[in-house]
Amino acid sequence: MTPLARIALLSALSAVSLGPHAAPQAILVTNEAGQPVAQAAVSVYVKGLRATAPANATANMAQKGRAFQPTLLVVQTGTPVLFPNFDTVRHHVYSFSPTRKFEIKLYAGTPAAPVVFDKAGTATLGCNIHDQMLGYIHVVDTPFFSVTGSDGQLNLDLPAGEHRVQIWWPALGESNPGVEQVLKAGGQAVMLRVKS
Numbered sequence: 205m206t207p208l209a210r211i212a213l214l215s216a217l218s219a220v221s222l223g224p225h226a227a228p229q230a231i232l233v234t235n236e237a238g239q240p241v242a243q244a245a246v247s248v249y250v251k252g253l254r255a256t257a258p259a260n261a262t263a264n265m266a267q268k269g270r271a272f273q274p275t276l277l278v279v280q281t282g283t284p285v286l287f288p289n290f291d292t293v294r295h296h297v298y299s300f301s302p303t304r305k306f307e308i309k310l311y312a313g314t315p316a317a318p319v320v321f322d323k324a325g326t327a328t329l330g331c332n333i334h335d336q337m338l339g340y341i342h343v344v345d346t347p348f349f350s351v352t353g354s355d356g357q358l359n360l361d362l363p364a365g366e367h368r369v370q371i372w373w374p375a376l377g378e379s380n381p382g383v384e385q386v387l388k389a390g391g392q393a394v395m396l397r398v399k400s
């Protein structure tokens with residue numbers, strides 16, 4: 205093997221074994237006036253990384269106090285979601301959204317079968333019994349996502365570099381895929397300014 209081929213082989217091997225280095229990245233989402241946007245889903249697309257969820261992925265959309273908890277759940281495409289009911293009343297959860305149509309008829313406790321969200325987009329959830337119950341499951345083709353707190357902030361472990369980022373919040377509506385921007389990870393906190 206020539207020295208050059210050897211170097212090429214070694215660097216190929218290290219790229220496979222190490223993968224991209226991820227480091228905590230602080231992100232702040234604000235509106236045009238600079239005020240924090242709470243409950244915004246931020247998903248970051250890193251080139252070459254797996255789009256669908258690992259086989260052991262799972263998530264919960266609970267019902268507590270006649271409300272969905274969390275109000276906004278973000279999952280990676282292919283994730284099975286359970287709908288545990290912690291209330292003493294029964295719920296009847298449904299979605300008419302093209303991203304995932306389903307219905308879990310009147311139930312208490314946790315329905316045995318999860319609902320798999322296998323298409324990117326947003327499903328709006330309701331309950332046939334309690335009209336005020338409203339929730340969202342936002343499905344993304346990336347393992348890098350989170351939801352902003354009341355201060356508009358979140359932290360994500362991201363590989364350094366420029367990545368496409370998608371920001372979605374409930375007021376946009378389920379048919380809107382979200383606002384797209386470019387995020388430069390690997391330095392100081394990043395501010396994403398959106399029209400909200």
Ligand SMILES: [Cu+2]
Binds near residue numbers: 294295296
């Ligand atoms: Cu209900």
